[in-house]
Amino acid sequence: MRNATPLLIGVCADLIVRGPHAYHQSGDKYIRALLHGDTPVVPLVIPALFHRLSKDCQAALINKLDGILLTGSYSNLHPSYYDEAELEGDDAERDPHRDASNWALFDSVIAADLPMLGICRGFQELNVYFGGSLHHRLHEAEGLMDHREDKTQPVEQQYAPAHAVTLCHSGILSAWFTEQHRIQVNSIHMQGIKNLGQGLQVEARADDGLIEAFSRPESSFLLAVQWHPEWRPELYPQNARILAGFVEACQNWRDKRSQA
Numbered sequence: 360m361r362n363a364t365p366l367l368i369g370v371c372a373d374l375i376v377r378g379p380h381a382y383h384q385s386g387d388k389y390i391r392a393l394l395h396g397d398t399p400v401v402p403l404v405i406p407a408l409f410h411r412l413s414k415d416c417q418a419a420l421i422n423k424l425d426g427i428l429l430t431g432s433y434s435n436l437h438p439s440y441y442d443e444a445e446l447e448g449d450d451a452e453r454d455p456h457r458d459a460s461n462w463a464l465f466d467s468v469i470a471a472d473l474p475m476l477g478i479c480r481g482f483q484e485l486n487v488y489f490g491g492s493l494h495h496r497l498h499e500a501e502g503l504m505d506h507r508e509d510k511t512q513p514v515e516q517q518y519a520p521a522h523a524v525t526l527c528h529s530g531i532l533s534a535w536f537t538e539q540h541r542i543q544v545n546s547i548h549m550q551g552i553k554n555l556g557q558g559l560q561v562e563a564r565a566d567d568g569l570i571e572a573f574s575r576p577e578s579s580f581l582l583a584v585q586w587h588p589e590w591r592p593e594l595y596p597q598n599a600r601i602l603a604g605f606v607e608a609c610q611n612w613r614d615k616r617s618q619a
C-alpha cells in the first residue's frame with residue numbers, strides 16, 4: 360500500500376517589486392500544476408531568501424520536503440554566474456535574490472538528493488549550477504532559431520506548441536513517451552544552453568540543435584526542460600505526463616526514504 364500522506368513539494372519563488380514593497384511570489388500555474396493529478400500534493404512556496412537562512416533552518420526545511428519544482432520567470436539569471444558580463448544594452452529583468460536563493464537551495468537539494476523538476480529559467484539555472492553556460496540572446500546566435508513567444512498574441516497562443524524536439528534514447532523522457540520520438544513543445548525563452556553542465560545528459564533537442572531538456576543520471580531524479588509542462592495539463596496530456604512523472608518520482612523517493 361502506498362503512503363497516502365500528501366507529498367510536500369517546494370516551489371521556488373521570485374522576488375517581485377510592486378510599488379514600494381517586495382513580494383516573494385511563484386506563478387499560479389506552477390502551483391496548480393502540482394495539484395493536477397490524483398496524488399495529494401501540498402505545494403510549498405520557498406521564499407527567495409533560502410541563502411539567508413541558517414544551515415539548521417535550511418536543513419529543517421529540506422528534511423520536510425519530498426521534491427522541488429523550479430519555476431520559469433521573465434527575469435534572467437545574472438551572467439556572472441557563468442563568468443560572463445552583461446551584454447551591451449542588456450535591459451533584461453534581474454532577480455538577484457532568486458539567483459542567490461536558488462544557488463543555496465541547489466547545494467542543499469543536491470546533497471539531500473531530493474527529486475527536482477526544472478522549468479525554463481529553472482532549467483537554465485540548473486545548467487549553470489553544474490558549470491554550464493547560456494546564450495544571452497538565442498535570436499542573435501548563428502544558426503539558432505528565435506525561441507521567443509509572440510507577445511502580441513493572446514496567452515493561449517503564446518503557450519501553445521511552437522516547435523518539435525527530438526527525444527534522445529535511454530532518457531527519462533523517452534521512457535515516458537515510448538510511442539513518440541518527437542514531441543511538440545511550447546517556447547517562451549530568449550536564452551538557452553550554450554555549454555552543457557558537467558554530469559548532465561541531453562534528453563531532447565530542437566531542430567536547430569539547441570538542448571531543450573536534460574537529466575542528471577547521478578541524481579535520484581533530476582529533469583529539466585526549457586519548455587513549460589505546467590501549462591494547461593488538462594488540455595495537453597503530454598504536459599500532464601511530465602507532471603505525473605515528477606510527482607511519482609517524489610513519491611518513490613519518499614517511500615525509499617521511509618524504508619531507510
Ligand SMILES: N[C@@H](CCC(=O)NCCCC(=O)O)C(=O)O
Pocket residue numbers: 386430431432433434435436478479480481547548549550551587
Ligand atoms: N528569462 C529566461 C527564462 C524564460 C522563462 O522562464 N520564461 C517564463 C515566462 C513566465 C512564465 O511562464 O512563468 C529567458 O528568456 O530565456
